[in-house]
Structures are given as structure tokens and as C-alpha cells.
Amino acid sequence: MSEYILEMKNISKTFPGVKALSNVNFKVKTGEIHCLVGENGAGKSTLMKVLSGVYPYGTYEGNIILNEEEQKYKGIADSEAAGVAIIYQELALIPELSLYENIYFGHEIKKGMTVDWNETIVKASEMLKQVRLDVNPATKVKDLSVGKQQLVEIAKALSKNVKLLILDEPTAALNEDDSANLLDLLRELKTQGVTSIMISHKLKEIVSIADTVTVLRDGQTVCSMDAIETKVTEQDIIKHMVGREINNIYPKRENVKIGNVCFEVKNLTAYDPTLGREILHNVNLNVRKGEIIGIAGLMGAGRTEFALSVFGNPKGYKVDGEILVNGENKVFHSPKDAIGAGIAYVTEDRKGNGLILIDDIKHNITIANINALAKSSVINENEEINVANRYLESINIKAPSIEQCVGNLSGGNQQKVSIAKWLFAGPDLLILDEPTRGIDVGAKFEIYSLMNKLVEQGMSIIMISSELLEVLGMSDRVYVMSNGKITGEVAADEATEQGIMAMATTI
Numbered sequence: 001m002s003e004y005i006l007e008m009k010n011i012s013k014t015f016p017g018v019k020a021l022s023n024v025n026f027k028v029k030t031g032e033i034h035c036l037v038g039e040n041g042a043g044k045s046t047l048m049k050v051l052s053g054v055y056p057y058g059t060y061e062g063n064i065i066l067n068e069e070e071q072k073y074k075g076i077a078d079s080e081a082a083g084v085a086i087i088y089q090e091l092a093l094i095p096e097l098s099l100y101e102n103i104y105f106g107h108e109i110k111k112g113m114t115v116d117w118n119e120t121i122v123k124a125s126e127m128l129k130q131v132r133l134d135v136n137p138a139t140k141v142k143d144l145s146v147g148k149q150q151l152v153e154i155a156k157a158l159s160k161n162v163k164l165l166i167l168d169e170p171t172a173a174l175n176e177d178d179s180a181n182l183l184d185l186l187r188e189l190k191t192q193g194v195t196s197i198m199i200s201h202k203l204k205e206i207v208s209i210a211d212t213v214t215v216l217r218d219g220q221t222v223c224s225m226d227a228i229e230t231k232v233t234e235q236d237i238i239k240h241m242v243g244r245e246i247n248n249i250y251p252k253r254e255n256v257k258i259g260n261v262c263f264e265v266k267n268l269t270a271y272d273p274t275l276g277r278e279i280l281h282n283v284n285l286n287v288r289k290g291e292i293i294g295i296a297g298l299m300g301a302g303r304t305e306f307a308l309s310v311f312g313n314p315k316g317y318k319v320d321g322e323i324l325v326n327g328e329n330k331v332f333h334s335p336k337d338a339i340g341a342g343i344a345y346v347t348e349d350r351k352g353n354g355l356i357l358i359d360d361i362k363h364n365i366t367i368a369n370i371n372a373l374a375k376s377s378v379i380n381e382n383e384e385i386n387v388a389n390r391y392l393e394s395i396n397i398k399a400p401s402i403e404q405c406v407g408n409l410s411g412g413n414q415q416k417v418s419i420a421k422w423l424f425a426g427p428d429l430l431i432l433d434e435p436t437r438g439i440d441v442g443a444k445f446e447i448y449s450l451m452n453k454l455v456e457q458g459m460s461i462i463m464i465s466s467e468l469l470e471v472l473g474m475s476d477r478v479y480v481m482s483n484g485k486i487t488g489e490v491a492a493d494e495a496t497e498q499g500i501m502a503m504a505t506t507i
Contacts, residue, residue: 003029003030004027004028004029004030005029005030005031005066005067005163006027006028006051006064006066006164007028007064007065008024008025008026008027008050008051008062008063008064008065009062010023010025010061011023011024011025011026011047011050011061011062011064012024012060012061012062013043013046013047013055013059013061015408018400020043020046021043021046021050021060021219021220022218022219023062023220024043024047024062024216024219024220024221026047026214026221027224028195028197028212029211029212030195031195032190032196032211032212033187033190033196033198033209033211034195034196034210034211034212034213034214035197035199035200035209035210035212035213035214036048036198036199036214036216037200037201037203037206037213037214037215038215038216038217038222038241039241039410039440039441039442039443041398041409041412041413042217042218042219042241042440043216043218043219044168044216045199046219047216048086048168048197048199050064051064051079051084051086051166052076052079052085052086053073053076053077053078053080053084054076056073056074057071057073066082066083066084066164067082067083067163080160080162083161083162083163083164084164084166085160085162085164085165086166086167086168087150087153087154087157087167088168089169089170089172089438090351091149091150091153092153093149093152093153093156094141095140095142096141096142097140097141098137098139098140098141099124099135099136099137099139099144099152099155100117100125101120102141103123103124103127103128103137103152103155103156103159104120104124105156107159107160108120121137121138124137125137127155127156127158128152128155130155130158131151131155131158131185132151132181132185132188133148133151133152133155135148145178145299146178146299147175147177147179147181147182150174150182151181151182151185154185154189158189158194162194163193163194163195164194164195164196165189165194165195166196166197166198166199167186167196167197167198167199169200169438170182170198170200171183171200171202172200172201172202172438175298175299179202179205183208198210201439201440203238204234207227207232207233210227210232211226211227212224212225212226212227212228213225213232213237215237215241217241217243222240222241241441241442242442249441249448249473250448250469250470250473250474251445251448251449251452254452255456256290257456257458258288258290258291259288259289259290259458260288261287261327262287262289262428262429262460263287263324263325263429264286264287264322264323264324265283265284265285265310265321265322265323265324266321266324267282267283267284267320267321268284268285268306268309268310268320268322269281269283269319269320270306270309270317270318270319270320270484271318271319272305272315272317273316273317273318278484279305279317280305280306280317280484281483281484282321283306283321283481283485284486285306285486287429287460287462288460289428289458290456290458290459291455291461291476291477292451292455292460292461292474292475292476293460293461293463293475293477293478293479294463294464294471294472294474294475294477294492295462295463295464295465295471295478295479295480295481296466296471296478296479296480296481296500297480297482298466298482298504301481301482301484301504302481302485303464303481304348304433305317305484306481307345307431307433307462310338310343310431311335311343311344311345311431312333312335312336312338312339313332313333314334314335325341325342325343325428325429339425342426342427342428342429343427343428344368344422344427344429344431345422345431345433346418346419346422346432347418348434348437348464350411350415351414354414354418354421355414355417355418355421357405357406357407358405358406358407359405359406360402360403360404360405360406361399361401361403361404361406361409361417362385362403364406364417364421365387365402365417365420365421365424366384366387366421368421368422368425369424369426372424373387387424391420395416395419395423395446396416396446397409397416397420398410399413410439411438411439411443412439412440412444413443415435415436415439415443415447416443416446416447419432419435419447427459428458428459428460429459429460429462430460430461430462431461431462431464432451432462432463432464433464434465434466435447435451435463435465436448436467436470437466448473448474468497468500469497471495472492472495472496472497477489477491478490478491478492478495478500480500480503481504482503482504482505487503487504487506488500488503
């Protein structure tokens with residue numbers, strides 16, 4: 001009997017104008033946690049979609065051998081019947097339904113022609129217990145945190161008698177505690193005979209959990225490393241991922257020229273009518289010209305709420321306090337007002353709020369400042385093409401052309417388009433909310449380098465990040481938030497992870 005539960009042999013997959021996979025070979029041992037890594041666009045998600053039947057037999061070349069039998073999936077239902085389940089970064093749960101309805105959605109427990117709801121609730125409770133989630137199965141999904149929703153997705157997979165569990169960026173939107181809990185659960189499932197394939201850009205997590213690490217680059221298998229036999233380091237992974245050494249992931253600025261205060265908030269308070277409570281309490285913060293300010297804090301600390309409050313308040317909070325731009329008191333009634341004052345905001349949710357995924361790169365880049373390309377209400381299309389091509393080249397957006405649909409780009413390149421959109425608006429202050437979430441180490445390095453270039457040119461940046469090392473590595477000063485308040489301010493060269501976490505957990 002083979003030691004491998006899965007063998008994918010010479011898998012090739014082509015999209016119009018792009019060869020996503022080229023003769024990829026990928027093997028997974030029974031009962032291991034196998035991490036699949038690579039830069040955005042390397043082919044990881046495409047390979048897993050082939051494995052899970054999203055791309056059915058006949059749309060790719062090569063062979064899939066599962067439990068020593070060749071598989072020719074016609075769709076996802078066939079792969080699930082074979083014991084394969086995939087969980088995507090964007091969770092596929094229905095917010096208004098209960099946990100038990102979500103867990104057995106599509107494979108309902110029936111008694112005759114009707115759903116046996118009593119048995120469904122009993123079985124769902126067992127699944128929730130298996131993933132260590134102590135909640136009432138009648139709870140609606142919308143009432144759970146993202147971390148707990150991720151566990152519900154795993155419970156849903158387990159309810160299908162999964163043997164091979166695929167997780168695509170499972171911790172991308174989780175805080176450190178929820179991430180650690182998820183990794184512990186994968187270790188526990190391993191003892192129960194569940195084999196896992198995990199795609200992640202968080203190398204620290206990979207090093208801590210992987211039994212084997214396979215690296216893809218440019219749609220090809222670079223190597224597979226046995227992490228049990230020989231310790232695999234983050235530097236080992238980075239070298240294989242990007243094809244070169246990156247000794248310092250956080251590049252240092254050549255010319256640090258920090259000027260006078262150009263943006264300030266005083267006693268900023270915000271009330272959310274939807275939640276019925278105050279979400280920001282007397283926030284005081286300032287930014288100097290040419291400075292990168294980091295805002296750290298745990299999920300729910302109020303960091304994004306702060307950014308939205310100063311960026312024209314699109315959520316309709318009741319905002320009080322002062323916003324000063326270059327010493328002048330400003331009142332923003334909409335994001336348009338904030339943009340007019342030289343403020344731009346790159347959202348943490350690039351797919352939901354930052355980009356128009358069904359539109360092309362060109363239109364996404366120019367949409368925030370389209371009036372700059374218009375004369376007598378007519379858009380100069382030639383100039384629009386020139387602008388889009390300029391950003392495509394200057395910030396290294398990897399795409400065949402500016403006509404490429406943004407939804408078909410990798411996460412890192414989508415993020416670059418999102419940033420380019422706001423750079424074209426010509427801001428003096430750029431607010432970056434989780435700028436490197438869900439992107440690979442090479443793309444992170446490029447975004448960090450771009451940030452340094454922008455502040456060297458005189459722009460100011462506020463960076464909101466849940467990655468403490470990122471905050472420490474890129475900021476000049478760090479503000480820490482907890483429960484809607486600023487609980488600390490420290491120069492980055494004096495800050496420590498422990499110190500920031502202490503301030504982040506202050507009530």
C-alpha cells in the first residue's frame with residue numbers, strides 16, 4: 001500500500017494567454033500536514049482547484065491519483081464524494097442561517113423526503129465539539145467572529161467524512177490567538193487521520209506546523225522539503241519562492257526626511273448607530289510629512305473604524321472631534337471631501353470594497369480620479385491608457401496588459417492595483433489598511449519598497465497592520481489601539497512585540 005494519499009502527476013492548466021500550471025508534480029503522505037507555498041500567481045490555488053474538481057477532468061492535463069485510484073472529477077461533488085474538501089479564504093457560509101443549517105447545507109440528513117432537523121442538530125453539535133467550538137448550533141453564522149466562522153467551515157468539511165482537507169489561506173483574516181487555535185486544531189485532526197494541505201503566506205506558521213513544504217514558482221514545482229527529517233527555515237522557503245535571497249524583508253529607507261505635522265486628529269469620537277455604541281473614544285494622533293505611522297492592535301480595537309471616520313465617514317458614524325490637515329480644521333461629509341483634502345484610503349477588503357473585480361486594470365486605476373482625465377465631461381481614453389500603463393510598469397503589476405480583468409489577478413497584484421488607484425488621486429496622506437494581507441513575501445517586499453519610495457518623495461503614510469513585525473519593521477512611530485482608544489505611542493526603534501501586545505490588551 002502506498003504511503004501517499006495523493007499524487008498529482010504532470011498537471012498543466014492553461015487560461016487564455018496564461019499557462020498557470022506546467023507539468024506540476026505534487027505528492028502528499030497519508031496523515032501529514034503538507035504546506036503549499038509560493039508567490040502570488042505561482043499556481044497554488046489553481047492546483048488546488050484542479051484537485052477539488054472546480055476545474056473538472058478534461059480542462060487540464062495530467063493525472064490525479066487519490067488512495068491509489070485515478071480520479072476524473074466532473075465537479076466538486078465528485079471530489080467531495082472521494083473525501084476531498086476545500087476551504088477558501090473567502091468563507092462559503094450563509095450568514096442568516098444557523099450553524100447546523102450551514103454545516104449540512106447541500107448534504108442534508110433526511111428521513112424519507114424531509115429533512116430530519118433533530119438528527120441534524122445532534123450531528124452538528126458533534127461536529128462543533130470536534131472542532132472545539134462551544135456554541136449553540138442554532139446560533140446564526142453572522143453572530144460569530146471570523147475565527148469561529150473558520151471553525152464552522154472545518155466542521156462542515158468534517159461532516160462530509162473528509163479524508164483530505166485543503167485550506168487556502170485559513171489564517172489570513174484571523175488574529176494571532178485565533179490563528180494559533182486553528183493550527184492546534186489541524187494538529188489534532190491529524191491524530192484523527194485527517195490529512196491537510198495548507199496554503200499560507202505566513203511563513204512563521206508554516207515552519208511551526210508543516211511536515212512537508214512544497215514550493216511552486218511560475219506554475220512549476222520547485223522543490224518539496226521534508227520538515228520532519230530536516231528543519232526548514234523561513235529563509236529556506238523564501239529563497240525557493242522568489243529564486244533569490246531576501247535578507248531583510250523590511251527594506252530600510254535611504255533618505256529619512258521627516259517634516260512638520262501635516263495631519264492631526266484631536267479628541268476624535270465615533271458612535272455607530274447600527275451597533276448602538278461608541279466605537280472610538282477621544283482618539284488623539286498626529287502624522288508628520290514623510291513619516292510612516294503604524295497603528296497596531298487586536299481585531300476589533302477600532303483601527304479600521306478610525307480610518308473610515310477620517311476618510312469621509314462612509315459608514316455613517318456619528319463623529320465628533322477635530323481633524324486638521326496642515327493645521328487647518330476640516331469637516332469631511334463624504335470620502336470625496338477627504339480625497340479633495342489629499343487623503344486616500346486603501347481598504348483592508350480589496351475584493352469587497354477596494355476593486356471592481358469584473359472590470360479591467362485600466363478602469364480600476366483611474367476610477368478614483370477620473371475627472372483628471374475628462375474634458376467637457378468626455379474622458380480622454382488615450383491619456384487613460386497612458387496613466388494605467390505608467391502604473392502597471394512603475395509598481396510592477398504583473399499582468400499581460402491593462403485590459404486584464406482584475407478578478408483574474410493574484411492577490412498581490414490586486415493589491416498593487418488598489419494602491420495605484422489611490423496614487424493616481426495624488427494624496428498627501430495615504431492610509432493603508434492591512435496592506436499585505438494574503439500576499440506573498442516577494443509582493444510584500446515590493447509594497448514595502450514602494451512605501452519607502454513614497455515617503456522619501458514627501459508623502460505621509462498611516463499603516464494599519466495586525467502583523468507586529470510588519471509594524472515594527474516599517475514604522476517611524478507606532479500608535480496602539482484597544483477598545484476604541486489609543487493606549488500607547490512609541491518610537492518604532494524603542495518598541496518591542498511584548499510592549500505593543502501589553503498596550504493592545506489594555507482595557
